[in-house]
Amino acid sequence: MNDNQTLADKVFAELTTAIVRGELRPGTKLSEQTLVERYGGSRAPMREAIQKLEARHLVVRIPHAGARVVSLSLAELRDIYEVRLELESMACRLAALRMSDDEIQELYGLLQEHEASIAAEQGQAYYQKAGDLDFHYRIIKGSQNHRLHQMLCGELYHIVRMYRYQTSTSAKRPLQALQEHQRIVEAISARDAELAELLMRRHIQASLTNLENRLAEEEGHS
Amino acid sequence: MNDNQTLADKVFAELTTAIVRGELRPGTKLSEQTLVERYGGSRAPMREAIQKLEARHLVVRIPHAGARVVSLSLAELRDIYEVRLELESMACRLAALRMSDDEIQELYGLLQEHEASIAAEQGQAYYQKAGDLDFHYRIIKGSQNHRLHQMLCGELYHIVRMYRYQTSTSAKRPLQALQEHQRIVEAISARDAELAELLMRRHIQASLTNLENRLAEEEGHS
DNA sequence: CCCTCGATGATTGTATACAATCTTAGTCTT
């Protein structure tokens, strides 16, 4: 099981999760020698892993000076959230047009699971994590636009996870999110593309406005 | 002048232009050995250049099997155009909100140049190329969203150029494009973000519908 | 005749060695 993928790929995967989980803090230097000592092998695969990380914007590489874990300013983060908002709203619109009826039924099933886990009051933490991600992921996939899927899940996803600001950790947020999800699925089911896009846009907007408030606050302080 | 950037970067730049210009046809195999013979140096920098190309989706790399110049199906191309349509419309909306008055004045200046070159009937070919690109580039930059700029100009731009289908090479197309550009700048100048977005969307839509027609036609034939 | 299998050659993945560049610490000058 360790043979099909190359060493560079494995190190890349390890580093990716480490960075996204926050185990490697933004700004941490990743010298090739250090990686050799940590993961074994020689410099060549480590170098390749670093380059893969750079391709996904998880590290910043400066010629002759090495690579560091990406450290985003609030302004850069706002840029990313803006793009994500637009692309995911777009995905939702396309999903309303292109998802198969079966896929829509699966979405309903997912919502019922979430509803049950919230009612049992055991899934609040869960719902804000894996459950929410699963919902968004299925809609993105439902857009049937592979490049869009790639951009959202491959390029933006990691960064968004890395710098996840809880918009409001109030206890009733999971319920509200669920209701928003339900309306989105209803719009998709009705093949109402524009409504689906609008609802998704509103659903995500909270994170962006939160970020913009922090940004304004920061600029006020300086 | 050849020292500041690494050999890998130089080879990457060479290959990029070669691919975008069509000198390297889609599907062409890029073996590391071949690149060594063509550009000199050793395999390590060639390998790195190939990886950079992969990061921009200009080549596809299969483990243990090498890299080939990306070859897109019409469906994949449609996906890309869809995303580009959405992102560039978004950029235009943001530009209407964020461009400085000076930048808007420069846009007007650009339009006047274009108008003059079209009136002189010497710039038709030019206008469909550099002039058009310059206009779009300035608006993207005007969005003041660096990541958006990166995605449009860094990731999608090359592909779009590579597979550029002329939507209609009729003689009066340049004039129509100019008029559409003028309306877009007017909307931006009036800070009417939604109108600016709509106009840009329509302006680009032609390419996408053209592509969708070809796609439908192709599916009909099979 | 077609398919499967295996060996050879070519290509990629990895390891190691060397060269070029940057960083850091220390010294000297102003």
Place this chain on the structure above:
DNA sequence: AAGACTAAGATTGTATACAATCATCGAGGG
């Protein structure tokens, strides 16, 4: 004391050598 220069160390970029994997082609069997 502050700043600039220099030299040593460390790190990255490049070159070369070896190992692992894949593709091609031919032989053998069904």
